[in-house]
Amino acid sequence: MPFAGPNTLSTEPLEGGIEIDEAQYQAGLEALAAGLHISIENGFAIVDPPPPAEAPPPPPPTLEQRRDQRRDEVRARRWAVEMGGVEIAPGVIVRTDEGSQAKITGAVQLFGADPTLEAIDWEAQPGVWTTIDRETVTAIGIAVGRHVQAAFSRSRALHEAIAAAPDIETLEAIDIETGWS
Template sequence: MYAINGAGFRAISEASDLQAGEVLSLEFPEHLIGPPTTLEGMKLAAKARATQLRWECETGGVSIGDVQVGSTTEDQNRISSVLAAAGLGTVEQVDFKANSGWVTLTLAEIRGIAAAISAHVQACFTAERAHHEAIDAIGNIEELQAYDVAAGWPA
């Protein structure tokens, strides 16, 4: 993931890292400088692709039984809000709009969903880290070109 501005670009980990005047690019900004040709430049591009894939996986949702639940930051915040309200004793069950449709859930089920999303997000970051470390360990362009950054992501 890259932040692009009038002066060039920089690699970022999250869209929230954008600063005023920058736009987000999920792909390496070849249109600004051409494709990378050095091993280090190619490693940066490969790690940016791993970061992009982590973000897509992280925010792509998670299946819990027959329910497909969103896992974006907004989805996580909504679930946290329900759990906070539960702590106040204001709710015992909720109507929940999952990606797969409406369901009525108990607080125990909501807690289970929160735990599943948390585990999913952590697995995504663990996979991204493994890719970054593997890419850093590559010693030549041929090995890097053979490396499959799309493999090994959580389902």
């Protein structure tokens, strides 16, 4: 005579199990092979498997892991500020993405290398052309350089504050959104 227990079949008696007939035994074998379960709570029954247990929540990050995360947040914020442009006069925004920084640096170097050069043509914004002289290029170069340096200086100060934070509460209180020029 076959027997069934919780999600178990046997041809030998099972402790806590029940006796079943041959048809139930065959149905049980097919059910187990199909990934179903056997219940004996109220007699023999083939049931759906229980839902998977919820994974426990991950442990909270350690102080050092959270410091790493905060440093990454500061780097992302610094990059956004650096690339976001600088206002050199009311309503006059100079782009500061990497390509613009390189072109401005090149223009400053060109004027420095060629004392006979008086002005250059410049596309200030897509489709907006202007002619700029040595003094203007130098002023733009200084403004962009200071803008980039200010972003790095703020980033450094935040990195130092993150390193000095003695606990997660202090670390979380560090405001990385303000203080950028």
